Amino acid sequence: MRLGVNIDHVATLRQVRGAHYPSPLEAAALCEKAGADGITIHLREDRRHIQDADLYALRPILTVPLNLEMANVPEIVDIAVATRPAEVCLVPERRQELTTEGGLDAAGQFEALKSSIERMRDAGIEVSLFIEPSFHQLDAAVRLGAPVVELHTGKYCNLSGEDRDLELLRLVAAAEHGHEAGLKINAGHGLNLENLPPFLKAVPHLDTLNIGHSIVARAVLIGMEAAVREIKALLPI
Numbered sequence: 001m002r003l004g005v006n007i008d009h010v011a012t013l014r015q016v017r018g019a020h021y022p023s024p025l026e027a028a029a030l031c032e033k034a035g036a037d038g039i040t041i042h043l044r045e046d047r048r049h050i051q052d053a054d055l056y057a058l059r060p061i062l063t064v065p066l067n068l069e070m071a072n073v074p075e076i077v078d079i080a081v082a083t084r085p086a087e088v089c090l091v092p093e094r095r096q097e098l099t100t101e102g103g104l105d106a107a108g109q110f111e112a113l114k115s116s117i118e119r120m121r122d123a124g125i126e127v128s129l130f131i132e133p134s135f136h137q138l139d140a141a142v143r144l145g146a147p148v149v150e151l152h153t154g155k156y157c158n159l160s161g162e163d164r165d166l167e168l169l170r171l172v173a174a175a176e177h178g179h180e181a182g183l184k185i186n187a188g189h190g191l192n193l194e195n196l197p198p199f200l201k202a203v204p205h206l207d208t209l210n211i212g213h214s215i216v217a218r219a220v221l222i223g224m225e226a227a228v229r230e231i232k233a234l235l236p237i
Helices: 008-017 024-033 052-061 074-083 110-122 135-144 154-158 161-180 196-202 213-222 224-234
Strands: 002-006 038-042 066-070 087-090 126-131 148-152 184-188 206-211
Touching: 002 184, 002 213, 002 224, 008 024, 008 038, 008 213, 024 038, 024 052, 024 224, 038 052, 038 206, 052 066, 052 074, 066 074, 074 110, 087 110, 087 148, 110 126, 110 135, 126 135, 126 184, 135 148, 135 161, 148 161, 148 206, 154 161, 161 184, 161 196, 196 206, 196 224, 206 213, 213 224
Parallel strands: 002 038, 002 206, 038 066, 066 087, 087 126, 126 148, 148 184, 184 206
Antiparallel strands: none
């Protein structure tokens, strides 16, 4: 199983003071050194953390794949096609949100997504859709020609007790359904040292986990390399 480390919140620390540090490039290098299998960044429309310059600087120096999270808007699609990251994950985005609050409505936005997906695939980019663990959304991803989905784990991470167990069952069913449909199954959002073990024990067919906030938060206390290695140690080889 692969680990993609999202370094957005390294940039958040930089942007909150308008400083030139900490450097997302340096953070990415430390993540690679610690065994990260990929680096994820989210270039938001409001540029609240990652900036265009970060993407253009990271793209040529990484030794692991770069996964660009982005909304389906023309400006960002143009940037993706110009920079050609290994992977793009299309996500919903609202300016007033603190973080991504749910999955993309692939079924409801079918036509708008279709042209963008085709354009990025023609540029050699592997396209993923960040969706809820819903058969309806998984089937829409198949029809759209997106080879990868990233299951939104935020609800699972925010719940407890029986409610968490029920959400975990939804994730299990979605992973099985998507796998049977020929999709690569990734997952992410809110995963941490506490909630990751039961998730890994239950959910099948996982290829990549994208984890950011909990790793960066832990890195504040123990360092980036150690924080990445803690998560890597939990993943099956």
